[in-house]
Amino acid sequence: MSRRSDLSPDFLWGASTSPHQIEGNNLNSDWWRMEHQSQGRLELSRDACDSYHRYGEDMRLLADAGLNAYRFGVERARIEPEPGEFSRAELAHYRRMIETARDLGLEPVVTLHHFTSPRWFVEEGGWTGPTAVDRFSRYVERVCGILDGVNWVVTINEPNMLALMSGMVAAVASGADITLAAGTRMPTPSQEIGEALVRAHRAAVSVVHEHTSARVGWSVAQQCLVPAPGAEDLHAELKWAWEDLYHHGARGDDFLGVQSYTSQTVDAEGVVPHPDHPDNTLTGWAYRPDALGMALRDAWKATEGTIPLLVTENGIATADDTRRIAYTGEALGHLHDAVADGIDVRGYLHWSALDNFEWGHWAPTFGLIAVDRETFARTPKPSLAWLGEVAREGGALDAG
Numbered sequence: 001m002s003r004r005s006d007l008s009p010d011f012l013w014g015a016s017t018s019p020h021q022i023e024g025n026n027l028n029s030d031w032w033r034m035e036h037q038s039q040g041r042l043e044l045s046r047d048a049c050d051s052y053h054r055y056g057e058d059m060r061l062l063a064d065a066g067l068n069a070y071r072f073g074v075e076r077a078r079i080e081p082e083p084g085e086f087s088r089a090e091l092a093h094y095r096r097m098i099e100t101a102r103d104l105g106l107e108p109v110v111t112l113h114h115f116t117s118p119r120w121f122v123e124e125g126g127w128t129g130p131t132a133v134d135r136f137s138r139y140v141e142r143v144c145g146i147l148d149g150v151n152w153v154v155t156i157n158e159p160n161m162l163a164l165m166s167g168m169v170a171a172v173a174s175g176a177d178i179t180l181a182a183g184t185r186m187p188t189p190s191q192e193i194g195e196a197l198v199r200a201h202r203a204a205v206s207v208v209h210e211h212t213s214a215r216v217g218w219s220v221a222q223q224c225l226v227p228a229p230g231a232e233d234l235h236a237e238l239k240w241a242w243e244d245l246y247h248h249g250a251r252g253d254d255f256l257g258v259q260s261y262t263s264q265t266v267d268a269e270g271v272v273p274h275p276d277h278p279d280n281t282l283t284g285w286a287y288r289p290d291a292l293g294m295a296l297r298d299a300w301k302a303t304e305g306t307i308p309l310l311v312t313e314n315g316i317a318t319a320d321d322t323r324r325i326a327y328t329g330e331a332l333g334h335l336h337d338a339v340a341d342g343i344d345v346r347g348y349l350h351w352s353a354l355d356n357f358e359w360g361h362w363a364p365t366f367g368l369i370a371v372d373r374e375t376f377a378r379t380p381k382p383s384l385a386w387l388g389e390v391a392r393e394g395g396a397l398d399a400g
């Protein structure tokens with residue numbers, strides 16, 4: 001059954017990445033430092049996929065497969081190595097990436113901040129520090145200088161996960177073991193950091209609007225939290241802390257990035273860890289392709305249908321590429337259903353283009369393209385050709 005008629009002809013079909021996870025040698029970032037302070041608890045990003053040098057090859061593989069968009073980030077730790085000191089050479093590097101994407105027929109979707117910050121930013125107090133919003137705005141203003149021809153800008157990736165992670169960076173620096181044993185409940189993202197991120201986002205949106213004609217938004221990690229019977233009040237409380245604060249912070253934006261992987265239950269004690277199950281993915285998450293439909297509906301409802309949605313991440317950590325195709329095909333079926341119900345979805349960007357550095361771990365492979373960690377040779381997986389064919393066919397799920 002072909003299902004494509006509801007998608008707009010300029011629907012974006014692409015893949016996503018982030019700088020720290022693929023570029024390599026992001027030496028000046030808080031994450032690089034944390035990896036080295038973690039006493040072996042986190043694996044090291046090292047050269048990552050060397051995409052800092054090989055981005056042209058990566059983009060060409062996506063374009064040749066049939067995709068028409070590529071989401072990537074610019075790395076603040078490179079662009080602003082010291083407070084207020086901006087590198088023209090690094091800005092020129094990211095400008096070349098934008099032009100390469102355009103030359104290959106890929107719509108660039110540019111993320112301004114994807115989890116990593118320069119070390120000095122953390123030392124100045126991080127997102128809740130007195131200078132954070134002002135400094136972030138000045139950084140964004142500099143980046144606007146290279147955004148000519150860019151139509152989609154994501155200010156901050158997953159502010160809700162970032163609010164959680166910012167606490168981790170500080171904890172590791174003071175020697176704490178932040179590894180969560182299987183079955184442990186995740187902490188709730190800090191409301192104080194979340195509110196600071198909303199302020200930074202609102203400021204960044206104004207700056208991008210002032211200097212460019214791009215659509216601007218941010219991307220939220222949709223949790224698809226479902227209340228167990230009797231846990232409705234706690235569910236509402238946690239839903240606010242985990243995502244609605246950030247949906248609220250998106251009011252008035254040009255789009256909202258939806259990032260979805262799985263779903264979890266909330267019981268009387270909080271978010272229930274994923275139970276062990278043979279279907280769990282390599283990140284230990286429940287196999288839930290239906291979560292994409294839930295995520296789109298949740299995001300649409302939370303923003304009262306006022307903001308177009310763009311799927312900026314969706315994917316699965318698996319070593320079995322046929323499972324990746326099955327998961328993605330099912331997820332896209334749910335996206336089609338959401339569109340058929342009137343939800344305004346502008347594109348689907350798969351996570352991820354490459355098997356990359358999964359924040360302290362190399363084993364969970366999300367990529368449409370495998371990367372040899374010694375030679376950096378790229379090997380496209382069948383899922384890349386499959387997704388490219390779906391894209392060429394305008395979203396038809398019997399393609400490929």
Ligand code: BGC
Binds near residue numbers: 158313
């Ligand atoms: C992030 C990515 C990450 C992916 C899978 C999202 O949380 O934006 O950087 O690799 O999900 O965990």
